[in-house]
Amino acid sequence: MTVLDSMVPTAENPPAHSLRIGPHAVDxxxxxxxxxxxxxxAFRRLCREYGAGLYVCEMITSRALVERHPQTMQMITFDADEHPRSMQLYGVDPVTMGEAVRMIVAExxxxxxxxxxxxxxxKVTRKGGGSALPYKRRLFEDIVTAAVRAAEPAGIPVTVKFRIGIDDDT
Ligand SMILES: Cc1cc2nc3c(=O)[nH]c(=O)nc-3n(C[C@H](O)[C@H](O)[C@H](O)COP(=O)(O)O)c2cc1C
Structure with missing residues:
Protein backbone atom coordinates (compact mmCIF):
# COMPACT_ATOMS: atom_id res chain seq x y z
CA MET A 1 0.00 0.00 0.00
CA THR A 2 1.34 3.46 -0.86
CA VAL A 3 0.84 6.64 1.14
CA LEU A 4 -1.72 7.79 -1.44
CA ASP A 5 -3.66 4.48 -1.19
CA SER A 6 -3.87 4.96 2.55
CA MET A 7 -5.54 8.34 1.94
CA VAL A 8 -8.46 6.82 0.00
CA PRO A 9 -11.45 7.01 2.39
CA THR A 10 -12.97 3.68 3.47
CA ALA A 11 -15.18 2.63 6.39
CA GLU A 12 -12.06 1.83 8.43
CA ASN A 13 -10.20 4.85 7.13
CA PRO A 14 -12.65 7.79 7.08
CA PRO A 15 -11.77 10.96 5.18
CA ALA A 16 -9.29 13.23 6.90
CA HIS A 17 -10.58 16.53 8.22
CA SER A 18 -10.71 19.18 5.59
CA LEU A 19 -8.29 22.07 5.67
CA ARG A 20 -9.14 25.55 4.45
CA ILE A 21 -6.78 28.49 4.26
CA GLY A 22 -8.93 31.53 3.56
CA PRO A 23 -10.60 30.94 0.19
CA HIS A 24 -8.38 27.93 -0.60
CA ALA A 25 -9.58 24.40 0.10
CA VAL A 26 -6.48 22.29 0.78
CA ASP A 27 -7.68 18.95 -0.45
CA ALA A 42 10.60 22.15 -10.69
CA PHE A 43 10.46 20.20 -7.42
CA ARG A 44 6.89 21.37 -6.77
CA ARG A 45 5.90 20.37 -10.32
CA LEU A 46 7.20 16.86 -9.64
CA CYS A 47 5.40 16.69 -6.29
CA ARG A 48 2.14 17.96 -7.79
CA GLU A 49 2.04 14.84 -9.95
CA TYR A 50 1.43 12.92 -6.72
CA GLY A 51 -1.45 15.10 -5.54
CA ALA A 52 -1.01 16.86 -2.20
CA GLY A 53 -3.16 19.90 -1.40
CA LEU A 54 -0.67 22.73 -1.00
CA TYR A 55 2.92 23.22 -2.09
CA VAL A 56 4.86 26.00 -0.44
CA CYS A 57 7.72 27.60 -2.35
CA GLU A 58 11.24 28.10 -1.06
CA MET A 59 11.58 30.64 1.71
CA ILE A 60 11.86 34.14 0.31
CA THR A 61 13.59 36.89 2.28
CA SER A 62 11.25 39.86 2.37
CA ARG A 63 14.08 42.38 2.00
CA ALA A 64 15.50 40.58 -1.04
CA LEU A 65 12.03 40.59 -2.59
CA VAL A 66 11.50 44.28 -1.97
CA GLU A 67 14.96 45.02 -3.38
CA ARG A 68 14.23 42.74 -6.36
CA HIS A 69 17.40 40.69 -6.10
CA PRO A 70 17.64 38.79 -9.40
CA GLN A 71 18.01 35.37 -7.74
CA THR A 72 15.00 36.04 -5.52
CA MET A 73 12.92 37.14 -8.50
CA GLN A 74 13.73 33.77 -10.06
CA MET A 75 12.85 31.92 -6.87
CA ILE A 76 9.29 33.29 -6.87
CA THR A 77 8.48 31.57 -10.17
CA PHE A 78 5.26 29.51 -10.21
CA ASP A 79 3.92 27.28 -12.95
CA ALA A 80 0.96 28.70 -14.88
CA ASP A 81 -1.31 25.93 -13.53
CA GLU A 82 -0.04 26.09 -9.95
CA HIS A 83 -2.87 27.08 -7.62
CA PRO A 84 -2.84 28.37 -4.99
CA ARG A 85 0.58 29.92 -5.42
CA SER A 86 1.94 29.68 -1.90
CA MET A 87 4.87 31.93 -1.01
CA GLN A 88 6.80 31.74 2.23
CA LEU A 89 8.38 34.95 3.47
CA TYR A 90 11.08 35.46 6.07
CA GLY A 91 11.50 38.79 7.76
CA VAL A 92 12.33 40.47 11.04
CA ASP A 93 11.06 43.96 10.26
CA PRO A 94 7.37 44.97 10.01
CA VAL A 95 7.99 47.74 7.46
CA THR A 96 9.83 45.48 5.03
CA MET A 97 7.33 42.66 5.55
CA GLY A 98 4.46 45.04 4.79
CA GLU A 99 6.24 46.30 1.67
CA ALA A 100 6.90 42.75 0.49
CA VAL A 101 3.25 41.75 0.85
CA ARG A 102 2.07 44.98 -0.83
CA MET A 103 4.36 44.11 -3.73
CA ILE A 104 2.91 40.57 -3.88
CA VAL A 105 -0.61 42.05 -4.01
CA ALA A 106 0.17 44.82 -6.51
CA GLU A 107 2.00 42.49 -8.89
CA LYS A 123 23.20 31.76 14.17
CA VAL A 124 19.69 33.16 13.54
CA THR A 125 18.05 32.66 16.94
CA ARG A 126 21.00 34.18 18.83
CA LYS A 127 20.15 37.48 17.12
CA GLY A 128 16.49 37.05 18.08
CA GLY A 129 15.34 35.98 14.61
CA GLY A 130 13.72 32.78 13.33
CA SER A 131 12.08 30.65 16.00
CA ALA A 132 13.11 33.12 18.72
CA LEU A 133 11.19 36.00 17.17
CA PRO A 134 7.64 35.15 18.40
CA TYR A 135 9.08 35.46 21.92
CA LYS A 136 9.32 39.21 21.26
CA ARG A 137 5.57 39.51 21.21
CA ARG A 138 5.28 43.17 20.24
CA LEU A 139 7.63 42.76 17.26
CA PHE A 140 5.91 39.51 16.28
CA GLU A 141 2.53 41.22 16.44
CA ASP A 142 3.78 44.16 14.36
CA ILE A 143 5.18 41.88 11.63
CA VAL A 144 2.02 39.77 11.46
CA THR A 145 -0.21 42.87 11.48
CA ALA A 146 1.80 44.49 8.68
CA ALA A 147 1.50 41.39 6.51
CA VAL A 148 -2.21 40.87 7.18
CA ARG A 149 -3.09 44.55 6.55
CA ALA A 150 -1.22 44.47 3.24
CA ALA A 151 -2.78 41.16 2.16
CA GLU A 152 -6.35 41.90 3.24
CA PRO A 153 -7.46 44.08 0.29
CA ALA A 154 -6.62 41.24 -2.10
CA GLY A 155 -8.20 38.56 0.11
CA ILE A 156 -4.86 36.77 0.35
CA PRO A 157 -4.69 34.60 3.48
CA VAL A 158 -1.62 34.87 5.70
CA THR A 159 -0.38 31.99 7.83
CA VAL A 160 2.52 31.71 10.24
CA LYS A 161 4.80 28.70 10.70
CA PHE A 162 6.32 28.73 14.16
CA ARG A 163 7.48 26.43 16.93
CA ILE A 164 5.57 25.80 20.15
CA GLY A 165 8.50 27.20 22.09
CA ILE A 166 12.14 28.19 22.00
CA ASP A 167 13.29 25.79 24.74
CA ASP A 168 11.74 23.35 27.23
CA ASP A 169 10.78 26.16 29.61
CA THR A 170 9.46 28.62 27.05
C1 LIG B 1 16.62 21.16 3.68
C2 LIG B 1 15.51 21.76 4.49
C3 LIG B 1 15.17 23.08 4.26
C4 LIG B 1 14.15 23.67 5.01
N1 LIG B 1 13.79 24.95 4.75
C5 LIG B 1 12.72 25.49 5.39
C6 LIG B 1 12.24 26.76 5.04
O1 LIG B 1 12.78 27.45 4.18
N2 LIG B 1 11.15 27.23 5.69
C7 LIG B 1 10.51 26.50 6.67
O2 LIG B 1 9.51 26.98 7.22
N3 LIG B 1 10.94 25.30 7.01
C8 LIG B 1 12.01 24.76 6.39
N4 LIG B 1 12.41 23.51 6.70
C9 LIG B 1 11.66 22.74 7.71
C10 LIG B 1 10.59 21.90 7.04
O3 LIG B 1 9.62 22.72 6.39
C11 LIG B 1 9.84 21.03 8.07
O4 LIG B 1 9.15 21.82 8.98
C12 LIG B 1 10.80 20.16 8.84
O5 LIG B 1 11.65 19.46 7.96
C13 LIG B 1 10.02 19.16 9.71
O6 LIG B 1 9.25 18.33 8.93
P1 LIG B 1 9.64 16.78 8.80
O7 LIG B 1 9.55 16.24 10.18
O8 LIG B 1 8.61 16.22 7.86
O9 LIG B 1 11.03 16.77 8.24
C14 LIG B 1 13.45 22.91 5.99
C15 LIG B 1 13.81 21.58 6.20
C16 LIG B 1 14.81 21.00 5.46
C17 LIG B 1 15.16 19.56 5.71
Missing part, protein backbone atom coordinates in the same frame (compact mmCIF):
# COMPACT_ATOMS: atom_id res chain seq x y z
CA UNK A 28 -6.30 16.51 0.50
CA UNK A 29 -5.17 18.29 3.68
CA UNK A 30 -1.52 17.58 2.98
CA UNK A 31 1.09 20.33 2.70
CA UNK A 32 4.53 20.09 1.13
CA UNK A 33 6.78 21.66 3.77
CA UNK A 34 8.72 24.67 2.53
CA UNK A 35 12.38 23.77 2.12
CA UNK A 36 14.98 26.36 1.21
CA UNK A 37 17.02 25.19 -1.76
CA UNK A 38 14.57 22.37 -2.53
CA UNK A 39 10.93 23.34 -3.04
CA UNK A 40 11.57 25.31 -6.22
CA UNK A 41 9.19 25.35 -9.16
CA UNK A 108 -0.22 39.43 -8.32
CA UNK A 109 2.73 37.26 -7.29
CA UNK A 110 1.00 34.76 -4.96
CA UNK A 111 -2.37 33.55 -3.63
CA UNK A 112 -1.21 32.63 -0.12
CA UNK A 113 1.52 34.04 2.10
CA UNK A 114 3.12 31.97 4.85
CA UNK A 115 5.62 33.56 7.20
CA UNK A 116 8.48 31.53 8.59
CA UNK A 117 9.21 31.93 12.30
CA UNK A 118 10.49 28.39 12.70
CA UNK A 119 14.19 28.57 11.89
CA UNK A 120 16.09 26.92 14.81
CA UNK A 121 19.64 27.68 13.55
CA UNK A 122 21.58 29.20 16.51
Missing amino acids: PPVVLAPMAGITNV DLADHVDMNFGCPVP
